[in-house]
Amino acid sequence: SNNGSFNHLPPGPPSLPFIGHLHLLVSDNSVPHLFLYKLSQKYGPLMFLRFGFRPTLVVSSAKMAEEVMKTHDLDFCSRPNLCAAGKFSYNASDLSYSPYNDYWREMRKICVVHLFSRVKTYRPTREDEVSRLIEKICQLSVDSKPINLSEAVMCLSNSIICRIGFRKRYDDEGAEKSRFSRLLKESEALFSNLSFSDYFPFMGWVDRFTGFLSRLEKAFKEVDTFIQELIDEHLDPNKLKSEQEDIVDVLLRIKTNLDLPFDLTIDHIKAILMDVFIAGTDTSAATVIWVMNFLMKNPKCLKKTQAEVRDLIREKGFVSEDEVQNLTYLKAVIKETFRLQATVPLLVPRETLRKCSIGGYEVPTKTLVFVNAWAIGRDPEAWENPEEFCPERFIGSSIDYKGLNFELIPFGAGRRVCPGMRMGIAVVELALANLLYKFDWEMLPEMNKEDIDFDVVPGLTTHKKNDLILTAKKIHD
Numbered sequence: 240s241n242n243g244s245f246n247h248l249p250p251g252p253p254s255l256p257f258i259g260h261l262h263l264l265v266s267d268n269s270v271p272h273l274f275l276y277k278l279s280q281k282y283g284p285l286m287f288l289r290f291g292f293r294p295t296l297v298v299s300s301a302k303m304a305e306e307v308m309k310t311h312d313l314d315f316c317s318r319p320n321l322c323a324a325g326k327f328s329y330n331a332s333d334l335s336y337s338p339y340n341d342y343w344r345e346m347r348k349i350c351v352v353h354l355f356s357r358v359k360t361y362r363p364t365r366e367d368e369v370s371r372l373i374e375k376i377c378q379l380s381v382d383s384k385p386i387n388l389s390e391a392v393m394c395l396s397n398s399i400i401c402r403i404g405f406r407k408r409y410d411d412e413g414a415e416k417s418r419f420s421r422l423l424k425e426s427e428a429l430f431s432n433l434s435f436s437d438y439f440p441f442m443g444w445v446d447r448f449t450g451f452l453s454r455l456e457k458a459f460k461e462v463d464t465f466i467q468e469l470i471d472e473h474l475d476p477n478k479l480k481s482e483q484e485d486i487v488d489v490l491l492r493i494k495t496n497l498d499l500p501f502d503l504t505i506d507h508i509k510a511i512l513m514d515v516f517i518a519g520t521d522t523s524a525a526t527v528i529w530v531m532n533f534l535m536k537n538p539k540c541l542k543k544t545q546a547e548v549r550d551l552i553r554e555k556g557f558v559s560e561d562e563v564q565n566l567t568y569l570k571a572v573i574k575e576t577f578r579l580q581a582t583v584p585l586l587v588p589r590e591t592l593r594k595c596s597i598g599g600y601e602v603p604t605k606t607l608v609f610v611n612a613w614a615i616g617r618d619p620e621a622w623e624n625p626e627e628f629c630p631e632r633f634i635g636s637s638i639d640y641k642g643l644n645f646e647l648i649p650f651g652a653g654r655r656v657c658p659g660m661r662m663g664i665a666v667v668e669l670a671l672a673n674l675l676y677k678f679d680w681e682m683l684p685e686m687n688k689e690d691i692d693f694d695v696v697p698g699l700t701t702h703k704k705n706d707l708i709l710t711a712k713k714i715h716d
């Protein structure tokens with residue numbers, strides 16, 4: 240069982256020889272964050288498991304999250320070397336899956352200074368894309384046609400990323416757009432996939448046998464070709480340069496102009512682009528949908544959010560990013576949604592750099608670490624009435640999601656905290672403010688609020704399983 244050569248491992252359920260706790264994972268139908276939450280209620284906020292040969296620590300309370308991501312951040316700030324993520328990150332040359340080392344530190348500095356801090360520069364793009372979304376919904380609202388909000392919002396965040404990433408605006412039904420969306424979907428699905436060899440490192444042949452490796456190779460090749468084409472276009476001297484730099488321009492400029500302690504190769508650039516596409520697109524879209532889902536389930540909160548934005552804006556037709564900053568109640572609704580339905584519930588897996596002690600227990604080196612933000616949102620020591628949807632709890636409270644309050648960590652915390660937080664939130668707030676300002680939202684005629692579910696599709700980012708389909712009634716011209 241757990242003991243091995245470590246006397247003080249955190250508690251966990253009994254395990255089987257060889258497979259460890261894998262049988263529990265297979266025998267439970269719930270998605271991983273839910274399954275681990277249920278286990279933690281029995282074994283506590285610091286739980287030790289073994290999936291195959293991979294020692295795993297699961298962190299499920301605000302107090303333990305603070306230990307891991309603040310007190311012992313340096314011990315816990317690496318990332319595991321996983322088969323699929325390794326492939327899609329060009330051998331961990333990106334930010335998300337690079338181990339903690341000099342390369343990551345340098346890359347993170349460059350990206351924060353030159354990419355992620357440019358949130359304001361992209362404001363006109365975000366406002367333009369949100370206006371287009373509103374226009375599209377206006378047209379559908381004329382005959383009270385059903386609106387697939389999940390699709391529409393995913394389309395919005397795809398368009399924003401394509402424009403700020405590589406200055407392209409794909410038409411709604413164009414072949415290139417569906418190529419981008421398809422590749423993104425497939426890469427996301429594979430990126431977060433744990434393969435057999437992740438549990439049993441010496442049995443990589445099984446992944447070849449099951450066809451997983453060839454699927455991985457094929458998908459990666461397609462994505463790589465796509466990104467290479469984008470880079471080639473940017474390098475083409477015959478193409479006119481725009482005044483506004485996109486992300487590919489910025490990265491290519493850094494490659495030529497900055498004196499770096501390592502050689503920034505095209506593969507490094509591709510890896511960073513991959514991060515922006517994968518980490519930056521569906522996280523924002525999924526968050527908008529979860530907020531709308533909660534609001535439809537809680538009509539009083541919906542009315543209050545709409546009253547706030549309509550009182551503030553009155554007749555102007557569009558809520559700008561400056562005005563969004565005054566929407567205190569909407570911001571509270573977003574926080575409450577993050578608490579109950581963290582968009583990335585198991586954050587992004589970490590790995591211990593060395594053996595360390597925590598909460599009176601020992602954790603071996605190279606342990607996979609899952610911080611369960613979903614469980615932390617329900618931590619009875621951190622939250623009063625954790626099961627209620629109550630945005631009011633954040634009014635007049637200093638609790639925020641920036642990584643300083645460990646009871647609310649949808650973007651993680653510490654050295655690995657999400658560097659795209661401001662970019663993501665800007666899209667979420669702007670989209671929601673305008674959707675709620677411009678339209679009254681109703682369930683389809685044959686449905687009522689009891690039919691709204693919170694079923695999820697498993698993955699690093701949790702999407703709603705059933706698309707959110709509503710009707711909209713326009714209330715402003």
Ligand code: HEM
Nearest residue numbers: 334335518519522523583586587650651652655657659663
């Ligand atoms: C609502 C939107 C978003 C959510 C909920 C979210 C969530 C997260 C989480 C939980 C992590 C792991 C943090 C940790 O280990 O402590 C992360 C990392 C990361 N995110 Fe985000 N994210 C969002 C938007 C974005 C955007 C828009 C971008 C880029 C354009 C982005 C880029 C990244 C990158 C590069 C990392 C890896 C950082 C590292 O390991 O050094 N994210 N994000």
